[in-house]
Amino acid sequence: MSKKILQTTVVGSYPRLSYVVEAVAKYKKKLISKEELKKITDHATTEVVEEQIKAGIDIIADGEQYxxxxxxxxxxxxxxxxxxxxxxxxxxxxxxxxxxxxxxxxxxxxxxxxxxxxxxxxxxxxxxxxxxxxxxxxxxxxxxxxxxxxxxxxxxxxxxxxxxxxxxxxxxxxxxxxxxxxxxxxxxxxxxxxxxxxxxxxxxxxxxxxxxxxxxxxxxxxxxxxxxxxxxxxxxEFTNNQFKTLDIIKKYDFNKELGFGCVDVHTKRVESKEEVKENIKKALKILPPEKIYPKPDCGLKLLTREIAFKKLCVISEAVKELRAEL
Ligand SMILES: [Zn+2]
Incomplete structure (x- = not known):
């Protein structure tokens, strides 16, 4: 079996779906019960799991809707x-x-x-x-x-x-x-x-x-x-600090696997596939591809659902091309 390389992942949170935000507000006003809220957040979990899979992410998370x-x-x-x-x-x-x-x-x-x-x-x-x-x-x-x-x-x-x-x-x-x-x-x-x-x-x-x-x-x-x-x-996180973190870690014998932030979650702009590929290539100069896990810098909760999804898609598209090139 060939080694898995550049497995894509997430940090954890996904933008809270609008009906979860509404349900939480109702729960705080005691208009719905804890059980009703849980049903709603569970439904949202199934949606955001599907969305991460659709984006082509290899290792997904529950999205922290709850x-x-x-x-x-x-x-x-x-x-x-x-x-x-x-x-x-x-x-x-x-x-x-x-x-x-x-x-x-x-x-x-x-x-x-x-x-x-x-x-x-x-x-x-x-x-x-x-x-x-x-x-x-x-x-x-x-x-x-x-x-x-x-x-x-x-x-x-x-x-x-x-x-x-x-x-x-x-x-x-x-x-x-x-x-x-x-x-x-x-x-x-x-x-x-x-x-x-x-x-x-x-x-x-x-x-x-x-x-x-x-x-x-x-x-x-x-x-x-x-x-x-x-x-x-x-x-x-790497992208948000212009990869200064890479300059730090390359000074040492990096003996772990690396979750590599290759898109910035503090900007609404969706990076291009070429940009993301270039970002991941920076990590490839230091570590072999089986040790690198491309992912967003941090959780996606501050983005809109649409932008979060697009950022995940561009990571998996960039990785698909890089895998073929390596
Ligand atoms: Zn974080």
Whole structure:
């Protein structure tokens, strides 16, 4: 069997479908029940899974239609958190920063049902990966009123997410992605070391492919330390920072697989196929094609559905041509 090369994937989120946005607004006004909302988001999941397959993506995700944000969603499903006050994060975007008020604990699987739904819809036409917010980011984006140190909190969250990972693996999930965007916003070796220990706990004994996604921050400070993480694949943003990340990683012996951001999700302009091919060729100068996973820089949720779909299509068209040329 020939080696799989340049397998295309996504980071995770897909633009929320308009009827999901409407349903969430109704749910907040208590006009529909949690069960009714779930039916609607499940239907949206089936649509966005189909859309990713139609775009020709090899490894798809559930599209996170059910997720309001990547912090509160998990804080609500782990014991030991309580709701906090509204905090402004960027622009006019606010979230309720959760508070850790006692020891955190695993309640039930948080992503398994969504994985299984995506897998069922996909029915073997693509691989399905599952993603969740990592222990370092969950801790970093919450107030800690319970633990003596941030490290203790992060490592306890890592034990919870290890359980989650094992549950996903048990259900056959082949590819599990840990989202750690907070990691690139801190520039101390101590913080990176906390995250390294946490990931070691999360991925211990896991045979499924494990990945870490990090974006929009200072990558200079997380390399080469990130290469010591017990993880199979590092998934980063490249296009938005004009491939400066490549200049950083090529300084080191890159011993992982690479999730390679080859389209920018912060611009509505859809890149041309030639542009995307040129972008991927930059990664091919550093790594062999079986280690490169072309994908958008980050989740697609801030784009319109139409543009998100077009960006995925152009990735798979570019890869199709590159595979024939290699
Ligand atoms: Zn991201």
């Amino acid at each position: 997720r309001e944000d990547m912090e509160v969603y998990f804080a609500e499903r782990i014991s030991g958190f309580k709701e906090g006050d509204w905090i402004r994060i960027w622009g006019n975007n606010y979230y309720r920063k959760p508070i850790v008020h006692k020891k955190v604990g695993f309640i039930a699987p948080m992503t398994v049902e969504d994985y299984l739904l995506a897998e069922k819809v996909t029915a073997g036409r693509a691989q399905v990966k599952q993603m969740y917010t990592g222990p370092y980011t969950i801790a970093d984006w919450a107030f800690n009123d319970a633990y003596d140190s941030k490290a203790d909190l992060v490592l306890d969250l890592a034990r919870i997410l290890h359980k989650e990972t094992k549950e996903l693996e048990k259900k056959g999930c082949p590819y599990i992605q840990i989202d750690e965007p907070a990691l690139s916003t801190h520039n101390s070796k101590d913080e990176l070391e906390i995250a390294r220990q946490a990931i070691e706990i999360v991925t211990k004994g896991v045979k499924a492919k494990t990945a870490i996604h990090i974006c929009y921050g200072d990558f200079e400070n997380i390399f080469p330390g990130l290469l010591d993480f017990k993880i199979d694949l590092i998934d980063l």
